[in-house]
Amino acid sequence: MTDAPTPPQKPTDTELEILQILWQHGPCTVRVVNDEQNKVKETGYTTTLKLLQIMHEKGLVTRSEESRSHLYQAAVTEEDTQKRLLDRFLDTTFRGSAMKLVMQALGNRRTSQDELDQIKQLLKKLEDDSSKPTP
Amino acid sequence: MTDAPTPPQKPTDTELEILQILWQHGPCTVRVVNDEQNKVKETGYTTTLKLLQIMHEKGLVTRSEESRSHLYQAAVTEEDTQKRLLDRFLDTTFRGSAMKLVMQALGNRRTSQDELDQIKQLLKKLEDDSSKPTP
């Protein structure tokens, strides 16, 4: 092994958009990523290319150069990234109060009964765990 | 009235840190804000001053120039800002799924029984409301 042990970098907004595309599509060529971006916002092809190259340097994506069109792939999982960003967001915006955030998130948006049930289930589990923390 | 009807701007990270200080302390002089910042991270006085001036231009803060040391005050409420930022964060990071965010937030951090109770109460209220949406 030579390098890139941990890529604990905070992706920028645009980088996150690209990661979303990669998470949803799996390995993609620059062309595919660019097409996806253009569905939302006009973006030059070399702009997308450059971004992917930079993300590669940062270790956010890996790439296969086997075929002429390189295949880019997310090097970080969606959940890890969400967790990292959520931690940061919670601290900077809600001063660490998960509860305030949860209350706002549930209050602001319409949540389906099915989703509410899932949350209730999690709450029950959290309460059970807290009664026997270290088994 | 002349201007500044709505300041719907997304504060930068540093601006948010300053807003937090203003929300916690109420109207502050540059000196006070700078002292607070220095408790966390060394920051030059004129750096703080410049930031506050820019935030003033953007309409994020108001200022009173009555005394020589101007008094700066948040022009946006903490809750409005949290709501705005949460909406954006939810879309960019969790693709709009409030549930996924809530599950992560509750799962990642230790939440007290009291807080869990508050959330359960909110869930009950949400379920009640959904049965009679428009009274």
Added chain:
DNA sequence: ACAATTATACGAACAGTTTCGTAAAAGGAA
């Protein structure tokens, strides 16, 4: 009144991000 301190204003340097023009290499079709 004078010096020292403290404030504001302003502009410029710096760093990071995003965009794009242009060149060069690779491949495919005529």
Added chain:
DNA sequence: TTCCTTTTACGAAACTGTTCGTATAATTGT
């Protein structure tokens, strides 16, 4: 082969956000 298309690589411009040096004005103390 030669031409056309697609791709990568590279560098520089355009932006944004942050930091700070310096000038100037107001205030205080001696």
